[in-house]
Every structure is written in structure tokens, then in C-alpha cells.
Amino acid sequence: MVLKLGGSVITEKDRPETLDGPALDRAADALAGADRSRDLVVVHGGGSFGHHRADEHGVGVESGTGDAAAAFAVHGAMTTLNRFVLDRLHDRGVPALPVHPLSAAARGAGGELTLPLAQVATMLTESFVPVLHGDVVATAGEGVTVLSGDEIVVRVATDLGADRVGLCSTAPGVLDGDGEVVSRVSSLDDAALGGSDATDVTGGMAGKVRTLLSLDAPAQVFGIDGLGAFLAGESPGTLVD
Amino acid sequence: MVLKLGGSVITEKDRPETLDGPALDRAADALAGADRSRDLVVVHGGGSFGHHRADEHGVGVESGTGDAAAAFAVHGAMTTLNRFVLDRLHDRGVPALPVHPLSAAARGAGGELTLPLAQVATMLTESFVPVLHGDVVATAGEGVTVLSGDEIVVRVATDLGADRVGLCSTAPGVLDGDGEVVSRVSSLDDAALGGSDATDVTGGMAGKVRTLLSLDAPAQVFGIDGLGAFLAGESPGTLVD
Numbered sequence: 001m002v003l004k005l006g007g008s009v010i011t012e013k014d015r016p017e018t019l020d021g022p023a024l025d026r027a028a029d030a031l032a033g034a035d036r037s038r039d040l041v042v043v044h045g046g047g048s049f050g051h052h053r054a055d056e057h058g059v060g061v062e063s064g065t066g067d068a069a070a071a072f073a074v075h076g077a078m079t080t081l082n083r084f085v086l087d088r089l090h091d092r093g094v095p096a097l098p099v100h101p102l103s104a105a106a107r108g109a110g111g112e113l114t115l116p117l118a119q120v121a122t123m124l125t126e127s128f129v130p131v132l133h134g135d136v137v138a139t140a141g142e143g144v145t146v147l148s149g150d151e152i153v154v155r156v157a158t159d160l161g162a163d164r165v166g167l168c169s170t171a172p173g174v175l176d177g178d179g180e181v182v183s184r185v186s187s188l189d190d191a192a193l194g195g196s197d198a199t200d201v202t203g204g205m206a207g208k209v210r211t212l213l214s215l216d217a218p219a220q221v222f223g224i225d226g227l228g229a230f231l232a233g234e235s236p237g238t239l240v241d
Numbered sequence: 242m243v244l245k246l247g248g249s250v251i252t253e254k255d256r257p258e259t260l261d262g263p264a265l266d267r268a269a270d271a272l273a274g275a276d277r278s279r280d281l282v283v284v285h286g287g288g289s290f291g292h293h294r295a296d297e298h299g300v301g302v303e304s305g306t307g308d309a310a311a312a313f314a315v316h317g318a319m320t321t322l323n324r325f326v327l328d329r330l331h332d333r334g335v336p337a338l339p340v341h342p343l344s345a346a347a348r349g350a351g352g353e354l355t356l357p358l359a360q361v362a363t364m365l366t367e368s369f370v371p372v373l374h375g376d377v378v379a380t381a382g383e384g385v386t387v388l389s390g391d392e393i394v395v396r397v398a399t400d401l402g403a404d405r406v407g408l409c410s411t412a413p414g415v416l417d418g419d420g421e422v423v424s425r426v427s428s429l430d431d432a433a434l435g436g437s438d439a440t441d442v443t444g445g446m447a448g449k450v451r452t453l454l455s456l457d458a459p460a461q462v463f464g465i466d467g468l469g470a471f472l473a474g475e476s477p478g479t480l481v482d
Contacts, residue, residue, distance in 0.1 A: 068336030068369055072327065075339075086313065095309030097379070098316070103344035106363035116357035122347035122379035128309055138338070138363035 001038055002157045002217075003031075003166045003231075004149055007045025007134065009224055010085070016052040017077060024088055026224055027168065031129075032092035034231035039124040041156055042085075042096070045149040046134040049081040050074060054136075054146055062111075064142030071144040074136050075102050082133050089129070096129045101147050107139035113147070115155050124160075132156070150211055157217055165219040166230045167208060172223035173237030174205055184239045185209055212240040242279055243403045243458075244272075244472075245394045247410045248286025248375065250465055251326070257293040258318060265329055267465055268409065272370075273333035275472035280365040282397055283326075283337070286390040287375040290322040291315060295377075295387055303352075305383030312385040315377050316343050323374050330370070337370045342388050348380035354388070356396050365401075373397070391452055398458055406460040407471045408449060413464035414478030415446055425480045426450055453481040 005027055012018040034040065046054070054060065057070035065071060082098055089096040105115040123130045134149040157165050173181035174190075182190065188210055205221075212219040218241035222229075226236025246268055253259040275281065287295070295301065298311035306312055323339050330337040346356040364371045375390035398406050414422035415431075423431065429451055446462075453460040459482040463470075467477025 066336075066367060068338055069331050071338060071369075072331065090310050090313065095307075097309055097312060097385075098341075098344065100339075100341055100344040102360070103339065103341045104357070104360055106359040114357075114359040116345070116355075116359070118347040118355040118357070119343070119345055119379055122381055125381060126307060126379055126384050128312075128379065128384075138360055138367055138369065140363055140366060143367050143369075144338075 001164045002041045002153055002162045004153045005042060005044040006169045007047030008170050009168055010044060011047030011049060013048050015048055017049050019084055023224060027227060028088035028092050030227040030231055031089060031094050033228060040129050041120060042129060042131045043149050043152050044085055044133045046078055049077040050134050053077040059136060059146055061146045064139050064145040066143030071136050078133050078135050085131055094129055095127060096131045097123055099130045099132045101132060101135035101137055101152060105137045105147060107137055107145060109140040117159050121160060150208060154211055157215055162217045165215060165217050167219060167221045168224060168227050169221060173221050174209060182238050209240055242405045243282045243394055243398045244407045245390055246285040248288030249411050250409055251285060252288030252290060254289050256289055258290050260325055264465055268468060269329035269333050271468040271472055272330060273335050274469060281370050282361060283370060283372045284390050284393050285326055285374045287319055290318040291375050294318040300377060300387055302387045305380050305386040307384035312377050319374050319376050326372055335370055336368060337372045338364055340371045340373045342373060342376040342378055342393060346378045346388060348378055348386060350381040358400050362401060391449060395452055398456055403458045406456060406458050408460060408462045409465060409468050410462060414462050415450060423479050450481055
């Protein structure tokens with residue numbers, strides 16, 4: 001099972017490098033209550049940690065920087081957030097271990113991602129909970145570029161054969177034109193239902209839905225209220241498959 | 242070129258988690274003055290950071306721990322030391338990036354190490370200086386075990402085809418029975434010259450010499466006084482080949 005914790009769920013999106021402590025506590029509580037007999041990989045986004053620093057230094061998914069100090073500023077913001085997540089999980093007895101993508105991954109000149117996962121697979125067999133995150137990654141011809149949490153989710157779910165993928169977002173699911181949660185999305189046409197009065201969320205969500213549709217595993221999109229249910233095997237929010 | 246900075250060179254060995262700041266400054270100065278046209282990978286040991294925490298939690302190369310908090314305590318001590326090293330290098334304009342082995346490596350049940358190096362190779366092509374370190378690593382059947390900086394040096398030098406390996410240690414080279422630096426060691430018999438009045442250094446050094454002899458690349462063992470010369474292509478201390 002692969003769980004993505006949206007960066008804007010666990011941070012305050014509008015304030016640089018500000019944790020949403022109560023939300024992270026709730027997420028950590030839910031993870032502490034999950035059935036430990038199932039393998040779980042957690043991936044979190046950057047929220048106001050990663051995005052702020054990346055914007056500041058002009059680093060994106062396609063355009064990079066060769067400035068090591070800039071790369072390290074973005075990476076350091078992400079590892080700080082990762083440390084907050086790990087601390088909350090350890091406080092609750094969740095055997096979480098960090099996996100920093102900068103230390104493991106590389107991108108070729110054509111954009112192709114190398115992300116070997118023997119470390120994650122071994123952590124799982126040893127009953128740990130690997131916690132990955134959006135990061136910067138060394139990229140041929142670009143210095144470092146941004147590697148998004150969503151891209152990591154897809155790679156981990158695909159390469160490790162996840163049964164189920166969960167996306168915990170700020171919205172309670174994929175919304176229709178009336179702002180109601182759609183129970184199931186099976187094509188991009190369904191996902192285009194979202195109204196234009198919520199373009200940010202909808203725009204971001206449409207991209208996420210496209211990505212989730214490309215997975216073999218069924219995916220569930222839900223808000224933090226649905227996290228416990230998802231971890232218990234239920235189907236909160238929207239099923240994307 | 243692969244350079245190992247001994248943990249006991251850059252930390253105060255007898256005091257838990259205490260940096261030897263002046264020694265690290267000297268090492269960073271030497272690295273800042275090095276010819277940047279040659280690829281350089283730096284690996285540092287744990288010194289009083291890693292070893293202290295590892296002993297405290299009973300984690301070794303062969304016997305591990307399944308306790309994530311213990312694993313994270315050892316890893317955290319090492320990443321703290323790594324952060325000190327990176328900060329000193331960035332202060333001097335060395336484009337260093339961290340590579341944490343826990344995030345990249347795994348050990349199988351037979352002890353075999355998986356350590357993919359596309360991230361290091363890509364950092365090198367992008368003119369960064371990857372900085373690795375001794376760490377804990379997920380290990381089948383053991384939770385996590387210790388992965389030594391020396392084992393990392395061998396793997397990186399072998400897999401990336403290093404021309405030259407440098408080992409910056411507390412001793413000015415491999416010593417003979419009179420405490421004098423031997424200029425060249427070509428077999429373990431030569432290395433056994435060290436007197437019994439220095440068993441610690443000799444014991445540790447004998448193991449290192451055995452490892453260095455197994456490399457294809459020539460290796461140089463020297464003290465911090467020799468670091469600048471090594472980086473300039475000279476042959477301080479002892480040549481092991």
C-alpha cells in the first residue's frame with residue numbers, strides 16, 4: 001500500500017516553511033492506528049517547505065540549477081519537513097525510516113527517472129515504514145531538478161506492485177461541478193467535472209487523476225477525515241481506477 | 242578520485258558527538274583548493290558521532306536492530322555530522338551534495354550489499370561533489386546494520402572505476418615497527434610491520450590496508466597534513482598498491 005500525504009495537507013500552504021501541526025498529528029494518529037501486517041510506504045509532498053524554496057531558486061521539474069547551495073536549500077527544506085513527519089510517527093511507535101530521493105535517484109537527459117528501490121523493499125521486509133518525499137534530484141544537463149511526490153508514488157507503486165494507492169489531499173475527494181465528491185472516476189472525462197470556481201484544486205486534481213488512472217492499482221483520493229478509513233481498507237472519497 | 246575522510250580525523254574520538262572543527266576546516270580548505278576538473282567523491286566516517294550511537298544501541302556491521310528509533314538515532318547522528326561537513330564545504334564554494342546510504346543501499350541475508358550509484362555518477366557529470374558517509378542500512382533478517390565508510394569507498398571506487406583512492410587518517414601513513422611512515426605497501430606482510438605499542442591504530446590500519454590492496458586503483462594513506470598534496474596529484478604518506 002502506498003500512501004501520499006499531500007504537502008498542502010501537512011503544511012500551511014501560504015506561509016513559507018510552516019507546518020500544519022494539528023493536521024500532521026491527525027495523520028500520524030491515523031498511521032499509528034493502521035493494521036501493521038500490511039506493507040506501507042508513505043510519500044509526502046513539499047507543501048510550503050519545498051515549493052517556496054524551489055520557487056525562490058527557480059528550480060522546477062524541467063529546469064534545474066547547477067548551484068549546489070540552492071539545491072541544498074531546497075533539499076534541506078524537504079528533509080526538515082521529513083524530519084517533522086518522522087518525529088511524529090516515532091512518537092506514536094510507527095517504525096518509520098527516511099528515504100531521501102536525492103540520495104537514491106537520478107534523471108537522464110531525456111527526463112527518464114532512475115529510482116532503484118531495493119532499500120525500500122528491504123525496509124518493508126524488515127517491517128519498517130519507509131517515508132519518501134518530493135525532493136531535488138541530479139539530472140543530466142540540468143544540475144538538479146524537482147522530483148515530485150506524485151512521480152515517486154507512481155514509481156514506487158508500479159515497481160513494488162502496490163495493491164492500493166491512497167492520495168490524502170486537502171479536498172475530500174474528486175469534486176463535481178457542484179462541489180460534491182464523485183464516488184468513482186474511471187476516465188479523464190469524469191475528472192473534468194470540477195467547476196471553474198475551484199480551478200487551482202481542480203487543475204491540480206486533474207493532473208493527479210490522470211496519473212492515478214495510469215496505475216495498475218486502484219487509487220483512492222480522500223481528505224484527512226478519510227485517512228483512517230483508507231488505512232482500514234475502506235473506500236473514502238473517490239475511487240480512481 | 243575517491244577520498245575517505247576518517248571519522249576520527251574530523252571528530253574528537255573520545256567525546257560523543259563532538260566535531261574537531263579546526264581539523265574539518267583544514268580538510269575543507271584543502272578540498273576548496275583542489276583542481277575541480279577531476280571528479281571527486283568524498284566519503285566520511287562516523288567518528289564520535291556514528292560509533293557512539295551505534296554502540297549505545299548495539300548496532301554493528303553483522304548484528305542489527307529492528308528498532309526504528311534506534312536506527313534513526315544512529316542515522317541522525319551521521320546526518321548531523323554530514324551536515325557539518327557540507328556546511329563547511331559550501332562556505333568555501335565546494336558544490337557538495339549529500340548522499341545518505343540508508344536512502345540508497347540494502348543488504349541481503351548473505352551480507353551482499355546493493356548500492357546503486359546512478360545518483361553519484363549523475364552528480365559527478367553535473368560537476369557536484371557527492372559526499373557519502375558511514376550509515377545504517379536496511380538488512381534482510383537484521384533490521385538495519387552498520388555500513389562502514391570503508392565499505393562504501395571500496396564499492397564506489399570499484400563501480401565508478403576510480404583512478405585513485407585517498408584515505409585521510411589520523412596517522413601520517415602506514416607505520417613500521419619504529420613508528421616511521423612506510424612509503425609503499427604491496428602486501429599484507431608489509432603492513433604487519435606496525436609495532437604492538439600502537440595496536441589500535443595498527444589493527445584498524447591493517448584492516449584498511451587489506452581492503453585497499455583489494456582495489457584495482459592505487460590508494461594513498463596519509464594524515465591531514467598530506468591532504469592538499471594528495472588532491473594536487475602528489476603521493477603523501479604511504480602508497481598501497
